[in-house]
Amino acid sequence: MPTGDQDVIAAIATAPGRGGIGIVRISGSNLLTLVRNLIQTEIRPRIATVANFLDAGGQVIDQGIVLYFTAPHSFTGEDVIELQGHGGAVVMDSLLARVIQLGARLARPGEFSERAFLNGKIDLAQAEAIADLIDASSRQAARSAMRSLQGEFSRQIRELVESLIQLRIYVEAAIDFPEEDVSFLNDGRVAGEIQLLLSALASIKDRARQGTILQEGMTVVIAGKPNAGKSSLLNALSGRETAIVTEIAGTTRDVLRERIDIDGMPLHIVDTAGLRESTDAVEQEGIRRAWAEIEAADQVLLIMDSNEDSINFPNSSWPEYFHRFPEKSNITLVLNKIDLSDQSDSIVHGEYTSIFLSAKTGQGLPLLRNYLKGLMGYSGSIEGGFSARRRHLEALERAEQSIENARIQLNVGGNGELVAEDLRHAQQQLGEITGEFTANDLLGRIFSSFCIGK
Numbered sequence: 071m072p073t074g075d076q077d078v079i080a081a082i083a084t085a086p087g088r089g090g091i092g093i094v095r096i097s098g099s100n101l102l103t104l105v106r107n108l109i110q111t112e113i114r115p116r117i118a119t120v121a122n123f124l125d126a127g128g129q130v131i132d133q134g135i136v137l138y139f140t141a142p143h144s145f146t147g148e149d150v151i152e153l154q155g156h157g158g159a160v161v162m163d164s165l166l167a168r169v170i171q172l173g174a175r176l177a178r179p180g181e182f183s184e185r186a187f188l189n190g191k192i193d194l195a196q197a198e199a200i201a202d203l204i205d206a207s208s209r210q211a212a213r214s215a216m217r218s219l220q221g222e223f224s225r226q227i228r229e230l231v232e233s234l235i236q237l238r239i240y241v242e243a244a245i246d247f248p249e250e251d252v253s254f255l256n257d258g259r260v261a262g263e264i265q266l267l268l269s270a271l272a273s274i275k276d277r278a279r280q281g282t283i284l285q286e287g288m289t290v291v292i293a294g295k296p297n298a299g300k301s302s303l304l305n306a307l308s309g310r311e312t313a314i315v316t317e318i319a320g321t322t323r324d325v326l327r328e329r330i331d332i333d334g335m336p337l338h339i340v341d342t343a344g345l346r347e348s349t350d351a352v353e354q355e356g357i358r359r360a361w362a363e364i365e366a367a368d369q370v371l372l373i374m375d376s377n378e379d380s381i382n383f384p385n386s387s388w389p390e391y392f393h394r395f396p397e398k399s400n401i402t403l404v405l406n407k408i409d410l411s412d413q414s415d416s417i418v419h420g421e422y423t424s425i426f427l428s429a430k431t432g433q434g435l436p437l438l439r440n441y442l443k444g445l446m447g448y449s450g451s452i453e454g455g456f457s458a459r460r461r462h463l464e465a466l467e468r469a470e471q472s473i474e475n476a477r478i479q480l481n482v483g484g485n486g487e488l489v490a491e492d493l494r495h496a497q498q499q500l501g502e503i504t505g506e507f508t509a510n511d512l513l514g515r516i517f518s519s520f521c522i523g524k
Contacts (some may be wrong), residue, residue: 078104079177079185080169082162083523089157094165095523096151096174097144097182104172105151113138113151123153123165131168132161144172146182147189156169180520184513187505194505194516195224195462201520202285202457208335214457216282220398223456226274227503230267234497237263238490245486264477267496271473275312275466281366281458283446287329287336290442291363292372299406302429303373304328304341307439325359332439335446340367361394369400369445371438376413376426402441409433417441465502472496 075109078098078395084091085387096104111121113136125129134155153169155161170176178184180201187197199218217223241260292300308328326341340363343356364370372395395401403424408415416436418424425441427434476492477486501507 073400078174079181080166080174081177081182081523082166083152083182084157084162085161087157088159092157092162092165093523094153094155094169095177095182096153097146097148097177097185098174099141099149101138101149101151104174105169108168108172109136110155110306110333114144115140123155123168125164125168126171126246131164132156142189142191145191146185147191148185158169159473162312177522178518180517180523180524183520183524184517187513192219193221193224194513195227195503196221197220197505198459198516199457200222200524204460204521204524207331208284208333209515210335211457214281214284214455218456218458223278223281223458223462224504227500228271230274230405231506233263233267234493234500236499237267238493241486241493245490261477261480264473264480268470268477271466271470275463275470277455278458278466280446281456282460282463284335284455285336285457286460288368288442288446289338289340290369290371291340291342291367291368292371292373293342293345293359293360293364296346298344298373298375299429300341300344300373301326303371303404303406304339306429306432306435307337307339325356325363332443334448335443337442337446342412364394365396367396367400369402369442370396371402371404373404373406376408377411404438462503465499469496469499472499486501 078096079102080094080096083093083095107122107126108123110124111119113119113121117138119136119138120133121136122133123161125131132155134153134301137152137154139150141148153165155165166176167363183192183197183200186192187194188199192200196219199215203212203215203219208213228236237260240263241400281288292303304326308330325343327339330337332337338373342360345360347358348357396434401422403422405413405424405426406429408426409428409431413426415428415437416426417437418426423441425434427438427439428437472492474491476496479488479492498507505513
């Protein structure tokens with residue numbers, strides 16, 4: 071549906087600085103009237119036209135190409151004109167100033183994409199994929215963003231929503247006409263459909279989580295006892311002396327953060343204070359912060375001294391700490407200091423994945439890097455992958471919880487009205503992903519993070 075907000079917007083759509091080509095993009099209504107005094111050359115839709123761009127005094131600002139797209143056959147769904155000139159800052163600023171002088175206003179960040187969404191050209195997940203494609207830090211992230219931009223993520227969400235709608239129709243019809251199907255809650259159909267929904271949602275959520283990691287990076291917390299080599303590992307992974315390393319236990323008392331790329335894949339590494347009992351108030355606060363980071367981490371690298379600790383974790387050295395760690399799938403054991411023994415670098419997959427290395431010499435570090443790449447979804451091909459954001463993942467989790475609540479109501483309470491309400495709530499959560507149900511303040515936050523001119 072058109073937005074009704076047809077005021078003309080304009081912005082420079084190319085990156086600032088020198089370049090062979092610079093583009094000023096204009097969107098709105100009656101654009102031919104607006105640019106009549108800018109270009110005194112007839113232009114036709116979808117035909118590239120060479121023209122002089124003139125200032126108010128008739129002097130030539132630049133010479134370039136004009137592209138004209140009529141509504142609704144444009145990116146925004148409105149009339150769009152692109153002025154392609156030489157990519158110099160002075161030229162682009164002068165051209166944009168002239169367009170604004172003729173009646174346009176400067177576009178807000180993301181306003182072109184916002185209009186495309188509001189005019190039904192793309193959905194919200196596709197709009198966010200535009201920004202993700204621009205910000206992609208690896209080929210895999212770019213491919214994933216392109217798949218989302220082409221509608222792969224949205225298609226899977228719509229299929230899930232359609233299944234929810236069909237189940238809601240069945241449940242609500244049975245509620246309204248109980249004489250037609252008195253025992254509908256117990257006939258097995260609703261339970262079976264709910265289970266299918268949960269399975270499909272779990273699959274999409276797993277891929278969305280991987281897409282989120284590809285796009286936003288994975289947060290890895292380095293944890294362990296004092297002097298296990300946590301700071302040495304941070305320095306080894308980052309390639310610089312970020313953390314102070316001494317033989318004095320408890321040197322790290324605060325949280326240290328580093329962002330690194332492993333083959334273009336973003337990784338946020340957090341070094342934390344050593345976990346132990348302490349009477350020092352400062353160290354106690356550092357340990358409290360360490361646990362907060364551990365609980366929020368995508369992955370925990372639990373550093374242990376390979377010469378002192380057994381890989382059969384947990385063992386007698388750790389009983390007071392183990393119950394506070396997240397589920398075992400989030401823990402990787404790093405058995406450090408193999409340079410002090412005859413052990414070789416290796417990786418062992420058991421109840422917990424264990425990696426033997428030396429943070430000091432770098433021996434075994436490639437094993438850890440490759441392992442982390444695997445956790446982030448690195449492969450030669452990501453066929454079927456798509457980009458996603460934290461808000462998508464949170465919406466999927468809320469939808470999953472609502473469908474699970476419907477299953478509980480079906481099995482325990484047998485209340486059809488509550489089952490229907492939980493399914494309706496799940497549909498609304500999924501609709502937030504594509505923008506079917508979206509608050510205006512959320513739209514404002516999303517599009518304000520975009521580039522100006524996009």
